Amino acid sequence: MQRPMEGVRVLEVAQFTFVPAAGAVLADWGADVIKIEHAERGDAQRGLVRVLGYEAASEGSSFFPIMEGPNRGKRSVGLALERPAARPVLEKLIRESDVFLTNFLPDARAKLRIDVDDVRTINPDIIYVRGSGFGVHGEESGKGGYDSTAFWARGGSAAGVTPPDADRMTRMPAGAYGDSMGGMTIAGGVAAALYSRAMTGRPSVVDVSLIGVGAWATQFTVNLALMNGGPLPVAARPRHGSATNPLIGAYxxxxxxxxxxxxxQPGRYWAEFCTLAGRDDLAADERFDSTDKVMANAAEAADLVAELIASRPFAEWTRILARGDGQWAAVQNSWEVGQDPALRANGLIAPVVDADGVERELVASPVQFDGSAPGLTRAPQFAEHTDDVLRELGLSDEELLSLKIDGAAT
Structure with a gap:
């Protein structure tokens, strides 16, 4: 596979998933991503033993999907940035990097001297990337946020999928749902910034917020509300189909x-669906024998579609519908997504060997180059590459030992 980011070094001072997911995508694309983890605590996400009620690790092994997904392909360096002895090491890493990724809040960045001006003083050509909850301007610029708050709740998705009469809010369908989309967005921003630097010689400061990604994801209805000058009216959705099309929606x-x-296009697909369902008579029925009639009597037609779908099991319907030209999809659970033939045919469920030498599988990032699937390598164990990376910087064994005795490195 072509790896367009080969030769690019990314320095990541971030934790959890939002910004680290961007580092994982860049690593998939060939970048050398060095992840700085606190010398004692590591990435805080390593401490999550249960997520959404599920065990986060594979029993009896080091495989930890919540870390593997957003951190595969990286090298981990344990460095206590608050300790003076760690500063020269950090500055050497900054000098040798093309991109600096962080999701630390403004106060933490200032305290650790890793804000834009601090980093640019060391390396004026570096691309500086900030992932935030609510953007870098305004009263909430210093406020932390997770995808459940900034992306899902504030960004409009939660309201969009929660029925008006519901007694509870619909939750995100997967852990790190908005974080993963946000990380992909950051990776695209980094690619654009690298191109701009190559063309103009000027490095960029790249900002991506979870609330911005959330609003982008719901932009269709947000834009309609802005056009209308207020909240959209609550639409009374029919139980089956849409107001004018019985071949829309879940059955x-x-x-x-x-x-x-x-x-x-109900006029195009209605007769075909009826034939596939073994009910040619419905296509000739005077209630549905033209496009206009299908649309005018959509509610009645949708009830019939619901009865037909409800009369046969799922596996039979997937075989039946596969014979037609109309668009449809099976509603799949997470295991079925992992087995999806289209994902597997395109290498989007990719093998990776874990730290114990066991072959596992992960979802690959969706962008491919030249029709080739990415080759994945596992996420690092905590501080696994400290010695290797620091030796690459020219530190001697004595200097390494001194940093470790000081508590500045692991």
Missing amino acids: RTADGRWIELSML
Whole structure:
């Protein structure tokens, strides 16, 4: 696979998933990503033993998916940035890096002297990247945020998927849901900044906020609300189909699974669906024998579609619908996504060998180059590469030992 970021060094001073996910994507693309973890505590995400009610680690092994996903392909250096002895090491790393990634809050950046001016004083050509909850301007610029708050709640997704009469808010469908999208967004910003620097000689400061990514994800309805000058009216959605199309939306099968139909041209696909379902008579029915009639009687047609789908099991419907031209999809759980034939055919579920030598699998980042799937390497163990990286910087064994005795390095 072409690795367009080969030769680029990224220095990451970040934790959890939002900004580290960007480092993982850049590593997939060939960058040398050095992850700075606190010399004693490491990335705080390493301490999460349960996530969304699930065990976060693989029992009896070092495989830790919550770290593997956003940290694969990196090298980990344990460095206590608050200790004076660690400063010369950090400055050497900054001098040799093209990109500096961080999601530390402004006060922490100032305390550790890793804000834009601090880093640019050491390396004027470095691209400086800040991931934040609520942006770098305004009253909330110093406020921390997670994807559940800044992306999901504030960005509009939670309201968009929670019915008006619900007694509880719909939660994110997966851990680090907005963080993962935000990390991909940052990686794209870094690529643009590297291109700009190559063309103009000027480095950029790149800012991506979770609330900005959240608003971008819901931009269709946000833009409509802005056009209308106020909140959108609550639309009364039919139980099945849409107001003018019975071949839209989710339908439940006989065994309780779901099929999502998205046949946006009812006139084109109605007769085909009826034939596939073994009900040619419905296509000739005077209520539905033209596009206008299907649209005018969509509610009645949708009830019939619901009855048909409910009469057969999921597996049978996937075989039936696969014979047609209309657009549809099986509603899949996380295991089924991992087995999806399209993902596997395109190398988007990729093998990786963990620290114990066991072959595992991870979801690959979705961007590919020249039709090739990425080759993944595992995430680092805590501070696994401290000695290697510091020796590359020219430190002697005596200097390494001194840093470790001081508590500045692990």
